[in-house]
Amino acid sequence: MKRKSLSAAIIIIIFFCGFSCSPKYAPIDNMGAAATSFAPPAWSEQSNIYEVNVRQYSPEGTFKAFEKSLPRLQKMGVQILWFMPINPIGIEGRKMISSDLGSYYAVMNYKEVNPEFGTMADWKELVEHAHNMGFKVIIDWVPNHTSPDNPWMKSHPDFYKHDANGNTVYDADYTDTRNLDYSNGELRDSMINVMKYWITDTGIDGFRCDHVDPMPVDFWKECITDLRKIKDVFMLAESEDPKFHDAGFDATYAWNIMWATVDVAQGKHSLQYLDSVLNQNFTTFPKNAERMYFTTNHDENSWNGTEFEKYGDAYKAFAVFTQTMYESVPLIYSGQEAPNKRRLKFFVRDPINWDNYAMAPFYDTLLHLRKKDLALAADAAYKKIPTANDDAIFAYIRQKGKHKILVVLNLSPQPQHFTIKEQEVYGDPLNVFAGKKEKLFQNYVYEMQPWDYLVYEY
Numbered sequence: 001m002k003r004k005s006l007s008a009a010i011i012i013i014i015f016f017c018g019f020s021c022s023p024k025y026a027p028i029d030n031m032g033a034a035a036t037s038f039a040p041p042a043w044s045e046q047s048n049i050y051e052v053n054v055r056q057y058s059p060e061g062t063f064k065a066f067e068k069s070l071p072r073l074q075k076m077g078v079q080i081l082w083f084m085p086i087n088p089i090g091i092e093g094r095k096m097i098s099s100d101l102g103s104y105y106a107v108m109n110y111k112e113v114n115p116e117f118g119t120m121a122d123w124k125e126l127v128e129h130a131h132n133m134g135f136k137v138i139i140d141w142v143p144n145h146t147s148p149d150n151p152w153m154k155s156h157p158d159f160y161k162h163d164a165n166g167n168t169v170y171d172a173d174y175t176d177t178r179n180l181d182y183s184n185g186e187l188r189d190s191m192i193n194v195m196k197y198w199i200t201d202t203g204i205d206g207f208r209c210d211h212v213d214p215m216p217v218d219f220w221k222e223c224i225t226d227l228r229k230i231k232d233v234f235m236l237a238e239s240e241d242p243k244f245h246d247a248g249f250d251a252t253y254a255w256n257i258m259w260a261t262v263d264v265a266q267g268k269h270s271l272q273y274l275d276s277v278l279n280q281n282f283t284t285f286p287k288n289a290e291r292m293y294f295t296t297n298h299d300e301n302s303w304n305g306t307e308f309e310k311y312g313d314a315y316k317a318f319a320v321f322t323q324t325m326y327e328s329v330p331l332i333y334s335g336q337e338a339p340n341k342r343r344l345k346f347f348v349r350d351p352i353n354w355d356n357y358a359m360a361p362f363y364d365t366l367l368h369l370r371k372k373d374l375a376l377a378a379d380a381a382y383k384k385i386p387t388a389n390d391d392a393i394f395a396y397i398r399q400k401g402k403h404k405i406l407v408v409l410n411l412s413p414q415p416q417h418f419t420i421k422e423q424e425v426y427g428d429p430l431n432v433f434a435g436k437k438e439k440l441f442q443n444y445v446y447e448m449q450p451w452d453y454l455v456y457e458y
Contacts, residue, residue, distance in 0.1 A: 044378075049292065056350050076363055081138070087112060090106040095347075224247065225248065252289070278325075303346075314411065376398055393412075
């Protein structure tokens, strides 16, 4: 959402479907994970998401300025571009300071673009250019509330929730918003129609839907069903509630797993805890449910700290984790490839420093590996691999048919020397980051530096 959207304390839902440890690594269908009638768009199942903060992406903060980065992002392997809200921002209710440009999440008009970023023609040109280069484009959609000066406030006051005194209401201290009332059928139809507009008139490929938890699930079933009559859109919900997958959303957030990894990085929890969180998630969410894994995003960066503040020297190891986990659709936030080590300001212009792209080769390796190797497809099996030191080492295999990836992470601040006795890892795989083949066998001693990572492709 617009500020610290959800804290760890209120993230209570845990996720996913699990796997057996048989040689074929078959998914386990009887552990509580229900099947669903939907399937995500085929193009999303082995993909990745890059979150675009247009305001902070360049000194100009415009669509046209961002468009210049498309070749670089294409080369790095980015596939889905998620643009933070591009609608005009309301003025009423802002916590005004000098140069305050307002919150992206206080939408003043659902059918227009923010003039701060450019024109509608600029946006359509950007989408067309991105499509021609092979990208998919989704936009951040804010369905739970509008700004107080949205035209609906006057033309359709019944679209809004009211308190006992007849006043429109908002959550927490979000004085620049007013909550919508989804018991109103005309509001539902109007919201679906404006979402259709962005698909039919600008050609986008889906939505990241903000703060959906307060909203009725039956609305989303109706909405997504209607949208998919036009296009096989990709739908990402800002939620950890499995019920939104039943409503038709393809992906939800994996906050609780992110916080588990932060706790491991900060020495607050063991690897056994991380493993248990994963297993609980695997058995809670339905098959076909994609989960968005991340080490940072716009909320995390601005309100909870950068990936470097949260993870310290473990930031790369956990980035590998997000890119290689089961049923994951991993996220990279604007500037992670730089790397950006600042908390980006939210309400004012605060451009990312692009002096170098030191992390771009790292992400390039991971993104292209995901794209070409079926072992990292969302439905490829997952198996945790025991090692001689499971208190520090987290190892797992992803496999689909003959395609296999071994990931070994030293999630500790000490060097580690250990063996892996599981026959599944033996062979002559490619050490992906070293760029050379290595012979792995029963008595092979893995030597890893603190917070080190190994990825082997068979």
